[in-house]
Amino acid sequence: MFRINKLTDYAVVLLVDMARSDSVRAAHQIAADTGVPGPTVAKVMKALVRSGLVRSARGASGGYVLARPADRIAVADMIQALEGPIAMTACVDTAEEGCEREGFCTMAGHWNRVNTAVRKALQGITLADMAAPTLPPPWAVEGVMASSAGQESYREGSRASS
Incomplete structure (x- = not known):
């Protein structure tokens, strides 16, 4: 499974x-607002400043x-x-370490296509996209309402016949 840490x-x-x-x-305010522990916020912020994403x-x-x-x-x-x-994988064109099977591996070069596709997909989603409010799709809301209404009608109908 591919997971971020x-x-x-x-x-x-x-x-x-x-x-x-x-x-x-301040870091303590961000920690309070997000629920992320203060020491973790400080550690992450240092990395984000170093990378140029945060000032x-x-x-x-x-x-x-x-x-x-x-x-x-x-x-x-x-x-x-x-x-x-x-x-x-570690066996891509940009890898710093070589692989002991590099000379005869049948997968050499093929993982680069996968890495490029994953990188391209992750480049296509922005922080603004992630920060946008999420709304349930209309069919989900209608489905819940219709389902609830149907159950309510059934219950009312069953009470009436009892």
Whole structure:
């Protein structure tokens, strides 16, 4: 299973919160607003500042703010800030380490297509997309209402016949 690590998950939570508030806030305020523990917020913010996704300001009115608009920060950027280059396997063109089977591996070069597709998909979703409010699809709301109404009618009908 392909999974991002817990710190990356927290980074996305923090960035979404920052995109929604659009104001400079201290780490302790971000922690209080998101429910992420303060030490974790501090650790994640350091990585996000280092990667250029977040700016920090010192002083009494200091804190953290997005370094660029949310629609210019891709999910791929968020993942790479905490985990490094996106790669499904270690045997890709950009890998720093070689593989002992590299000379005769039948998969050599094929994983690059998968990595490119995953990276492209993650580049196509922005922080603004992630921060947008989610609404249930109309069919889900109608289905719940219709289902509830149907059950209510059934109950009323069964009471009437008893």
